[in-house]
Amino acid sequence: MNHNDYLSTLNEPQREAVLHGNGPLMIIAGAGSGKTRVLTYRIARLIETGVDPFRILSLTFTNKASGEMRSRIEGAVGTEARNIWMGTFHSVFAKILRIEARYLGYTSDFSIYDTDDSKSLLRSIIKEYNLDDKVYKANVVFNRISGAKNRLISADDYINNAIIQQDDEAAKMKEIGRLYKTYATRCFQANAMDFDDLLFNTNVLFRDFPDVLYKYQHKFQHVMVDEFQDTNVSQYLITRKLSAVHRNIVVVGDDAQSIYAFRGANIENILNFEKDFPDVRVIKLEQNYRSTSTIVNAANSVIARNKSQLEKHTFTSNEEGSLIDVIKAGSDNEEGRLIATAIFEEKMQKALRNEHFAILYRTNAQSRSFEEALRKLGIKYRIVGGQSFYQRKEIKDLLAYLRFTVNQRDEEAFKRIINLPKRGIGDTTVAKIAVTASENNVAIWDVVANINQYGTGRTIAPIEGFGTLIKSFKILVEEGKDAYEISSHIAKASGILRELYEDKTVEGLSRYENVQELLNGIKEFVDSDETEDKSLSAFLQSVSLLTNADEPDDNNDHDRVTMMTIHSAKGLEFRNVFIVGLEEDLFPSQMMLESRQDLEEERRLFYVAITRAEKKLSFSYAESRYQWGRLKMCEPSRFLLEVEQKYLNVNKMVQSALERDTTPPVTTFARNLVQRKTEAKPAVTAATSHVPSADFVPTDTFDLAEGDKVEHLKFGFGVVTKMDVNGTDRKATVKFDLVGEKTLLLSFAKLRVMK
């Protein structure tokens, strides 16, 4: 593509950003202001003007974002784009650490501990120290350690820091420093890094080994950081060091969209940047091309309440668009039904596809009621995040085998697989092995591999069997077999596949399929011509850093309603967006209100959610919510009042309150639930058992006939007694169980037919 072709499509500040030559640049890019285009064009242009792609480092927020950007650049400049160093902070620096591992005393096969591994390791350490695990909760301890690492505080720093120690003592957890120290040692002994270590150790690497720093400083001629507002100190320091020589650093961010302070992101990075690079040029992208003016203005009216923000005026010249609907529901289930119906109707009226819709919520747990309602209407959906594929037990089990095959020091992987499938090696035996190992001052694997030398009693046989098994896997690695050959062999030889295959329950079947799917994924990884290193350890590295937005795009089946948390929605856009669960204590979240005085981050989160919508936005809230088996009464969120009211359409609110006859009034609803708790399982089940097991399917063909069974959203189940067809008009008379005979002009949005 010729420069001028794309340059002519840009506005003035966008063009300036693309054409900016050398030296530091900060782009403050409002939501929907075309920042991805700017970044893409800028990189394409660098390559066209002769910069070697190998010398461009581009850090993005998700692997998906980087993949998309890479393919767009590829479209402009060709396959050269593949050579750009592009990815998340974690993946790029894991790659560098892998190359330079020996400087830090790791091998390049180091394991990456996910949060579960970390917490499980902490749990064992807490236990070993005989600390009360009700005081020292793995979760809390982990968060403390993680916070410290993100501020580049090592275990020793932590112990020697008077202020931190005071804090911990006040919280009655003065042992955290010791736990941190042991945790770090154990990770190191296991040849493992957790997520935070990937950044922490990169800092250590660059701090302690100037030669290595020198190499990368000179290598990367251009450094680009997307979503700069969400970087933490550790990340910022890395980029600052890397760009210290060439000083070609471009950061792109929007302080109004900073939503990761809880994991150490620091808006002050934006201010520090101006201090560290006094000659920085600042370009503001303020025109929104994404959303209607109603949406842009509503979003601005929300964020205007925040005190701390950079001066910026976002505007749009797009059409006004429709008002924001506010939908009130009696319960979380009704909220699900109302949204699902709204999607159905909007889809039909405007001839839209499923993929035009997104439902955004504050917490993953809210997805349930929407899933059920959408499924009932036969609307396809996908859930981003939540329990991801890679967190499933069977997947983690196989991955643990793979990890242990590559790295026998991986303590967490060992614990997972030593008795899986059951081979008669229980906790006591494992503890014995650990004791033997430390008595003889050797690694656990050494004991397992040579159990005959250390041998005790009758548990020798299974241990030896396990050792032989792993040894046979190791041989495959040494022979240089690729990741797929090795993993498919391990899946079979370990007995994991067999065990799942023999489990004939529904869950067992789906687990078996999941393992197969993982194997398919590995095959794809190996077969892809973009994969240079096809080894098992390369695969493991790539897989452990997948973001929850990186789930495999299912079989070309894109046309689905997307459901996800607002956090996951960052960087995405949808024609129609529903922001649901707008209730006080849920959004804004109670925890946020407790732990911090100000609501600013929650408000920014709301801002992010609003600005995902292109044409049409809806809010919803429920008056009651089923939580932990109890009914909780909810109040509308203060955020509903923080949006300038002239952008809201509250008609639907009244309407839905009037129509709310699918759900009993809240009082009876509550009573039913109470009854259900005390008396075994009464009447309520009668109503549910009425649901036929064969699935109802939605119809958009009106092909009703006498005798068909139908379900109407308001009136419940019924049978068609009479059909009147008059040209294109169809009238059905239906006898409903609940309300008797009704004549319907077919409003198919509310009617489903049983096949």
Place this chain on the structure above:
DNA sequence: CGAAAATGCGTTTTT
């Protein structure tokens, strides 16, 4: 040692 029973905790958000 492993299966069954009892306990207990959780819902912020994610790399």
Place this chain on the structure above:
DNA sequence: CGCATTTTCG
């Protein structure tokens, strides 16, 4: 309530 971890018992 539902899942995960811990305790109990055969």
